[in-house]
Amino acid sequence: MSRGALRFCCAAPILVGIVFLTAVIVVSQAGLGIGVELVTIGTYISELVPKHIRGRAFACEQAVGFMAVPVVAFLAWLLVPRAPLGLDGWRWVVLIGAHGALFVWWIRRNLPESPRWLAQQGRVDEADRVMRALEAKVEAEYGKPLPPAAPPVPVPPSGRFSDMWVPPYRSRTLMLSIFNIFQTVGFYGFANWVPTLLIKQGITVTTSLAYSSVIALAAPVGPIIGLFIADKYERKSVIVAMAALIIVCGLWFSQTTAAALLICLGVGLTLGSNIMSYSYHAYQAELFPTSIRARAVGFVYSWSRFSAIFTAFFIASVLNYFGSTGVFVFIAGAMAIVMLVIGVMGPRTRGVALEEISH
Structure with missing residues (x-):
């Protein structure tokens, strides 16, 4: 050998x-x-x-x-039965699925944080800002004031x-x-x-x-x-x-x-x-x-x-x-x-x- x-x-x-x-x-x-x-x-x-x-x-x-x-x-x-550009078909399927994560990342950039989580972490001012922004959007969409808020609940x-x-x-x-x-x-x-x-x-x-x-x-x-x-x-x-x-x-x-x-x-x-x-x-x-x-x-x-x-x-x-x-x-x-x-x-x-x- x-x-x-x-x-x-x-x-x-x-x-x-x-x-x-x-x-x-x-x-x-x-x-x-x-x-x-x-x-x-x-x-x-x-x-x-x-x-x-x-x-x-x-x-x-x-x-x-x-x-x-x-x-x-x-x-x-x-x-899967083919090999486009010399790359096995199953690899293309995986690559296409993986690239979806890029679109998800882009979409998530403007998502607000959970107000409940913020309040539970003691970040009350941030929670209030998120809630006010959400309420303003909902009021604009519905064209009328929102109903009164529920009584406050202690945050554990x-x-x-x-x-x-x-x-x-x-x-x-x-x-x-x-x-x-x-x-x-x-x-x-x-x-x-x-x-x-x-x-x-x-x-x-x-x-x-x-x-x-x-x-x-x-x-x-x-x-x-x-x-x-x-x-x-x-x-x-x-x-x-x-x-x-x-x-x-x-x-x-x-x-x-x-x-x-x-x-x-x-x-x-x-x-x-x-x-x-x-x-x-x-x-x-x-x-x-x-x-x-x-x-x-x-x-x-x-x-x-x-x-x-x-x-x-x-x-x-x-x-x-x-x-x-x-x-x-x-x-x-x-x-x-x-x-x-x-x-x-x-x-x-x-x-x-x-x-x-x-x-």
Whole structure:
């Protein structure tokens, strides 16, 4: 063996290790960034919008976010089999998605800080300036004076992690932690496994991908529906109802091979998951005071990320031994726990000020 070849053989494992480590770091950073975004966005929206449109605000935010699902599906279909300008298609998909962050950064430059957070930090004058600016804009849009402000509420000091474990927040923390563990099973158990589950139903690979694309088009429709219903019904009631819809559609999905019915049931599962998504993102941000809101939402939501790590392995194992019927029985069991924990332990929040919910 030549000296150059020997050097390459010795260096190859190191190079592979460096590439792998770099990929892990990049993916981890992206995951950390998105994870922090999800927590911060929910906290920010809940603190900034009026109580009578909180649900619709979350529905609007998620409708825009879920628009990316069919767009990415289309980009993947268009680019992945090709290599424009000599660059692999999948890299183009990633690059296009990453450049979206630049537009988000530009949009956010003029966003006001949360007045509730400013007041909680003792920056009362800044909070007052933000509120006055918001009120002036609303008055200009509506062309009439705003109604009288609600009585002032004492601002609590900065919260600590231990504050999540005293009444009434202890039961809410436990409820949402359990909820997030099991809602992930329903959400990702279907969304990430649609093509495989369709193949198990006897659909060919090519046809299953076409069906999956049609089902993906329904992703933003759930939150769009929320623009009309989000503040008409209690958040907890919507979560329980959508969990029930996922159970019905999922078990039915596992028992049919008719193409049109499979697509309809897949759309029903997607709508149920995404309506539940905007509802619980709004709900968990409402249940804690400003002093611990972001910290508490981050803690309870982190359980959904832990659950997502293991859900794929559980689904794969169940699918291997029990087929698609077993998968949907597994999902139905998880959704039954969601219905029980939210239905029994969840307080009502619709149209209630955050300060009232906190107390």
